[in-house]
């Protein structure tokens with residue numbers, strides 16, 4: 284579609300998808316989105332003097348249409364329906380096909396297990412390091428290349444409206460990560476509330 288025929292709605296949705304792909308983060312604040320994309324926004328309809336207001340309005344529409352969710356007290360939007368962002372996974376088509384064909388809960392676990400060191404995964408490792416956060420576990424191991432192995436987990440799953448934001452991210456060893464997804468309900472809920480507490484305290 285040429286830019287001339289694009290509606291504001293098409294334009295803002297495309298800009299959101301590109302922005303999330305570029306940062307490998309589905310979660311963003313309105314002010315950051317606006318300032319990081321200011322040039323594109325101003326150039327879309329140069330005669331429109333209220334482009335910022337127009338963008339805000341379209342984000343509302345995208346939210347009403349289910350493309351975005353908005354968390355009031357955090358002021359963050361999250362892109363929905365994009366289980367795999369471009370550049371998130373290693374460039375192996377067989378692996379990507381395998382992950383795409385899995386049901387949502389399994390798909391999320393697989394993406395977390397294979398995710399490259401970008402975007403939300405990088406954010407979590409920078410914040411929490413490489414030692415498993417669960418029950419003072421502290422487990423990790425060193426790989427052949429000298430770096431430490433750890434898996435990044437969404438405490439509230441994305442497919443259950445969690446976000447790619449630091450309050451919702453944790454680092455877990457492979458064993459605790461598998462538990463967080465596949466243990467009995469009671470264990471999973473206990474782990475979830477433990478991790479939320481740790482992450483909430485750490486991100487204050």
Ligand SMILES: [Zn+2]
Pocket residue numbers: 391392395435436437460463464
């Ligand atoms: Zn996980």
Ligand SMILES: [Zn+2]
Pocket residue numbers: 415416417420421422455456457458459
């Ligand atoms: Zn652990």
